[in-house]
Amino acid sequence: MASKGLLWELTAPLAQSLRITPQGIFRRQADGTWQASQQAGNRESRLFLSLLSGNTHGLADDFDLALSGDAADWRLSMTPSSVILRQIFARIDIIGSTLVQEITLHETQGDYTILRLQGSQAGITLSDDEARAYAD
Template sequence: MFTPKLLLTVSLFASASAWALTPAELTTHLQQPNTIQGQFVQQRYLKSLPKPLQTTGQFALQKQIGLFWHVQKPLDVQLRVRPNGIAQWDKKTWRNSSQSGQAAQVKLFMAVLGGNTQELSKQFDLDVSGSLKQWTLTLRPKTTIMKQVFQNITIQGDQVVRQVELREKQGDRTVMKFTQTQINQPLSAAATNAFK
């Protein structure tokens, strides 16, 4: 027998389920901008060090083209990440990196920043919570390789990705925060050069 209180509880649960954010909706939401650019702060917490290692700089993400990652402190390093690999600017030209196993890392990084949940679901179980205005995506490794590296990855954002936290199996973690974000604005000269 339904009581008014039980009916209210059931209807609230049903409406919450109907409005629950899905990975597909999040992908569609995050892939709307053609370009995203801004500042980043990356902190790497190592068990062996008392303070995190910090790098800061600028980034630009262009839909279906790639990512420009310009570390400005503590060193000046410009990287271009594309589906086919990573290249570093040597002040004259882009030099492709030849690290082995790089393809999987590139795919993962591009999928995380681009919000490609379909690509991420190949290697992780996905848990999405919140709304399009404020969401959290938690990735739990499901493949043997990812289970050896990560405990989990947590991504938070709104219209764009605002923070990524990677927790590694051995206890280290990396936190990346993205600020001063601009959407669909003209890219910097350095980013434009990287995407040529």
């Protein structure tokens, strides 16, 4: 994932396919082409990829980090240090073991979003369809 990005197949509440790379976030159109998101830029996509890959060096630029646990069961609590991110997030919590299992985004107005990454795999060969998604 770290070298290519992330292919994210969302099924609910709205079915859509997203490709998140260091160059940006792209949405698959009905004709199979990829359209760059107008809402998210390179900084947002790099932040998201850093979250998923556990790249604490990239995260430390924008967050104060507090890591607890061990390699088999860990938790990373991130408090925004940049003014822009503090306007959006109160805190981000990441739970994992070998891979990231859950990300909780605590927003400043009290809402929160939990992303559970079920069935994640690392170190596998891309399928032909997945490889084509990155070839565009």
